[in-house]
Amino acid sequence: MASPLTSSSGAVRRSQLRALGLVAPLVIFVGVTFVTPLGTMLMRSIHDPVVADTLPQTLTLLEEWDGQQLPNESIYITLAEEIKQASSERTLGQIAGRINRVQSGFRSAVTRTARELHSQPIEATRESMISIDSVWADLSTWNAIKLTGQRFTARHYWNAMDLQVLSDGSIGQQPEERRIYIKLFLRTLLVSGIITLLCLILGYPIAHLIANSPPSRANLLLILVLIPFWTSLLVRTTSWIVLLQTQGVLNDLFVLIGLITEDGRLAMIYNMTGTIVAMTHVLLPFMVLPLYSVMRGIPPTHMNAAASLGATPVQAFLRVYWPQSLPGVGAGSLLVFIIAIGYYITPALVGGSEGQLISNMIAYHMQTSLNWGLAAALGGVLLIGVLILYVVYDRLIGLDRIGLR
Amino acid sequence: MLAGFQSPSSGEILLDGQPIQDLPARKRGIGMVFQNYALFPHMSVGDNLAFPLEVRGMGAQERQQRVNQVLQLVRLEGFANRRPNQLSGGQQQRVAIARALVFEPSLVLMDEPLGALDRNLREEMQYEIRRIHRSLDVTIVYVTHDQQEAMVMSDRIAVLRNGIVDQIAVPEGLYEAPTSAFVARFIGESNQLHGRVTSLIEQDNVCVVDTGGEEIRALKITPCSVGDDVTLSIRPERIKINPEAGHYTNQVQATVEDMTFLGDQLRIRLAACGRNDFIATIPNIVGHGGLVTGDSIQIGWTIVDCRALNYELS
Numbered sequence: 177m178a179s180p181l182t183s184s185s186g187a188v189r190r191s192q193l194r195a196l197g198l199v200a201p202l203v204i205f206v207g208v209t210f211v212t213p214l215g216t217m218l219m220r221s222i223h224d225p226v227v228a229d230t231l232p233q234t235l236t237l238l239e240e241w242d243g244q245q246l247p248n249e250s251i252y253i254t255l256a257e258e259i260k261q262a263s264s265e266r267t268l269g270q271i272a273g274r275i276n277r278v279q280s281g282f283r284s285a286v287t288r289t290a291r292e293l294h295s296q297p298i299e300a301t302r303e304s305m306i307s308i309d310s311v312w313a314d315l316s317t318w319n320a321i322k323l324t325g326q327r328f329t330a331r332h333y334w335n336a337m338d339l340q341v342l343s344d345g346s347i348g349q350q351p352e353e354r355r356i357y358i359k360l361f362l363r364t365l366l367v368s369g370i371i372t373l374l375c376l377i378l379g380y381p382i383a384h385l386i387a388n389s390p391p392s393r394a395n396l397l398l399i400l401v402l403i404p405f406w407t408s409l410l411v412r413t414t415s416w417i418v419l420l421q422t423q424g425v426l427n428d429l430f431v432l433i434g435l436i437t438e439d440g441r442l443a444m445i446y447n448m449t450g451t452i453v454a455m456t457h458v459l460l461p462f463m464v465l466p467l468y469s470v471m472r473g474i475p476p477t478h479m480n481a482a483a484s485l486g487a488t489p490v491q492a493f494l495r496v497y498w499p500q501s502l503p504g505v506g507a508g509s510l511l512v513f514i515i516a517i518g519y520y521i522t523p524a525l526v527g528g529s530e531g532q533l534i535s536n537m538i539a540y541h542m543q544t545s546l547n548w549g550l551a552a553a554l555g556g557v558l559l560i561g562v563l564i565l566y567v568v569y570d571r572l573i574g575l576d577r578i579g580l581r
Numbered sequence: 582m583l584a585g586f587q588s589p590s591s592g593e594i595l596l597d598g599q600p601i602q603d604l605p606a607r608k609r610g611i612g613m614v615f616q617n618y619a620l621f622p623h624m625s626v627g628d629n630l631a632f633p634l635e636v637r638g639m640g641a642q643e644r645q646q647r648v649n650q651v652l653q654l655v656r657l658e659g660f661a662n663r664r665p666n667q668l669s670g671g672q673q674q675r676v677a678i679a680r681a682l683v684f685e686p687s688l689v690l691m692d693e694p695l696g697a698l699d700r701n702l703r704e705e706m707q708y709e710i711r712r713i714h715r716s717l718d719v720t721i722v723y724v725t726h727d728q729q730e731a732m733v734m735s736d737r738i739a740v741l742r743n744g745i746v747d748q749i750a751v752p753e754g755l756y757e758a759p760t761s762a763f764v765a766r767f768i769g770e771s772n773q774l775h776g777r778v779t780s781l782i783e784q785d786n787v788c789v790v791d792t793g794g795e796e797i798r799a800l801k802i803t804p805c806s807v808g809d810d811v812t813l814s815i816r817p818e819r820i821k822i823n824p825e826a827g828h829y830t831n832q833v834q835a836t837v838e839d840m841t842f843l844g845d846q847l848r849i850r851l852a853a854c855g856r857n858d859f860i861a862t863i864p865n866i867v868g869h870g871g872l873v874t875g876d877s878i879q880i881g882w883t884i885v886d887c888r889a890l891n892y893e894l895s
Contacts, residue, residue, distance in 0.1 A: 475617065475619060477615050477616075477617065477619040478619050478621060480584070480586050480606070480613075480615075480619070481613065481615055481619035481621075482621075482632070483585070483586075483605070483606035483607045484584050484585070484606050484609075484611060484612070484613040484681075484690075485607075485612075485613075485632055485633035485636065485680065485681075485684065486607045486608075486610070486633050486636050486637055486684060487632070487633075487636040488607060488636070491636050495621075495632065495636075496621055499623045499624075500621075500622065500623055
């Protein structure tokens with residue numbers, strides 16, 4: 177009796193397995209190339225075992241330390257031992273760099289200490305250490321060691337938000353000259369907002385035109401919109417340099433028609449203007465395409481209907497067309513904004529010093545300062561920001577209305 | 582053009598004696614019901630109905646009152662807060678009609694409003710629109726390609742052909758007295774014979790037409806003179822099978838080619854006057870003659886039921 181049922185459920189399972197087999201390559205690919213590195217990187221922002229692994233005994237002893245006065249003799253001796261060992265294992269540079277980010281001047285001090293300890297096998301005591309470098313008489317040095325010795329830490333995130341852990345363990349602001357990230361985040365948000373707005377203003381009429389053109393012309397226009405996609409990003413960005421630079425095409429033209437004088441050539445690139453112009457161009461298709469897909473679904477009779485009901489063109493647009501195109505506006509803006517806040521290459525090429533965004537700072541910490549923990553934390557903050565945006569969008573408009581139905 | 586979405590290349594459009602062809606759509610005050618209703622999906626039914634009032638700057642209270650009135654008129658009380666896509670096709674249709682009426686336009690234009698509905702609903706809505714029409718005393722221009730719908734709905738029908746009005750008449754007039762071969766063919770069924778006028782009699786009101794062997798007398802409708810080609814139009818139900826001799830002016834020989842039983846009537850295809858698609862319908866009453874295919878019979882019709890119209894090959 178049950179046999180037909182069993183065989184059919186077997187067939188279902190087989191077809192499910194087949195389907196799973198087909199998606200498996202993609203799942204593995206995404207897992208290996210995306211999820212794992214992303215996870216590792218985010219892990220780095222809260223997990224930093226280097227100092228803890230190199231100075232385990234010192235850190236154990238420091239747990240007892242009250243932080244009010246210099247540690248006792250045994251801690252100095254232990255630290256000296258572990259510095260010597262780290263020096264011979266060539267891991268000293270790693271911990272020196274990490275502690276140096278909290279306590280500047282530490283790197284040179286610890287290098288000198290290691291050198292001295294090696295060259296003259298003296299008894300490492302509190303006095304001898306302090307005589308090698310006065311940094312060992314400084315309470316904040318020990319605080320820095322203790323702080324960086326935590327395996328799991330939020331300090332990269334505090335750092336990414338211009339905060340720091342003070343010696344008494346409380347959270348305070350960074351010194352004035354080191355507060356750069358909040359400003360940079362705000363600037364990134366502002367620039368992304370401006371770019372999104374520009375894309376919307378430029379893209380909305382184009383999308384409307386394409387959506388209401390006969391199919392053959394619509395195809396041609398769509399291709400024109402998509403051409404930037406087929407051109408190398410570098411080529412496009414470099415073209416903007418050619419156009420906008422001080423001796424560039426636009427400035428030449430302005431001088432030629434007498435709009436500006438030879439001396440008054442405008443700086444339109446290697447600054448914020450360059451970043452905004454080039455990024456708006458690069459991101460425009462991301463605005464036009466969702467808008468177009470939504471607008472194509474709005475029957476043209478609606479505007480006629482509104483007119484026949486007595487609405488002026490402006491009223492008809494504001495009350496009838498615009499609300500119906502909102503899902504497209506939302507989808508396009510969200511897309512452009514999210515891409516913009518993480519955009520790297522264009523600001524790096526045409527941004528100069530003032531047109532740099534947060535992604536350029538992340539790249540700096542990845543490649544130059546090698547502070548991967550901070551880079552990861554900055555990336556993490558960015559990610560959280562995007563997720564918040566997503567939730568807000570979902571609440572306001574609803575992700576199901578994003579035009580992908 | 583009437584609603585103002587397209588401009589005429591020439592001519593005038595008069596509404597209550599006022600030329601409106603240069604007015605934009607919004608200033609014409611013509612209510613329009615679109616084929617696909619064109620209800621605004623992002624507004625509730627109430628907001629859809631309030632929209633024309635709102636853009637005219639009417640106060641909220643009066644707006645509410647008018648919306649309620651018109652909802653009552655289309656029997657959709659209590660639906661004001663629904664979204665259009667939560668309504669059935671017939672309900673959406675009624676909202677569309679209500680929206681075209683709510684601002685009390687002098688003219689309502691309906692562009693094939695029932696095209697998207699199924700047959701039963703269509704008949705119900707036809708009745709509904711007529712009821713609203715009668716209760717409001719508003720002029721409705723109703724565009725349809727369904728002749729029957731036109732007959733059911735209209736006080737006057739304008740038959741358009743290639744953008745030109747062929748005939749405007751009350752439904753009965755259109756059927757009984759078509760003035761062109763096209764209208765005769767288009768509204769209802771008609772047998773059309775082609776022939777040449779050989780003479781005009783009875784103060785030129787009747788023409789004698791040679792249809793290739795048979796001589797038929799027909800009422801002259803389209804101006805014609807001897808020698809002209811004309812189309813003769815005879816309604817199938819006006820044809821008498823085996824009439825008494827001499828009872829009808831026109832009486833010809835015919836052969837029964839085919840018979841179709843349609844329940845209330847019998848449809849007979851005949852070969853007559855050189856054609857084999859000559860149709861006669863007779864009511865299904867007791868003793869309809871017991872015709873069988875192949876019978877040779879006489880058919881006849883009166884002069885008034887035979888109209889000589891413009892020459893036109895169908």
